[in-house]
Amino acid sequence: MILGQVFSLESIKVDLQSDTKDEVFEELVEKLLEVCPGLDRNKVLDALIEREQKMSTGIFPGIAVPHARTDMVDRVHGVIGISKKGIDYDSLDKKPVHLFFLLLSPVGDCEYHLRVITQLSQLLKTPGFCEEMLAQNSEAGVYSVMCRYEENFA
DSSP states (O other), X not given: OOHHHHSOGGGEESOOOOOSHHHHHHHHHHHHHHHSTTSXXXXXXXXXXXXXXXXXSOOBTTEEOOEEEEXXXXXXXXXXXXXXXXXXXXXXXXXXXXXXXXXXXXXXXXXXXXXXXXXXXXXXXXXXXXXXXXXXXXXXXXXXXXXXXXXXXX
């Protein structure tokens, strides 16, 4: 199970309060720092913003996958965030984003980074997955839904 190792119960936030893309980056990075306390907050934010400036990571309807590669980590770390109200994210479809999957990957491990992105993309395209994720009101519920759907790919 790939995503069950990248995301943890502690790396999920179901009640994002952000109103803007910059605010959601800050809120997601704060959550990331709770599970990876040794990271440099500003460097992580800079890496995410630099990647985002190349092309919006709001690539699925209502979903964004902000990600960056950095030498600050030795494995892929992730955070899941849910915004009930939705956030203007300058997405490709110009619609608000409700579901966020932040990924921070090591520079030297392209293969595993791509495996994580591929597995996540498969889940995001699976009928019912996003709706079930958004219906959850607890971190445990979100993690359970993700793991249950991912098991179907094993």
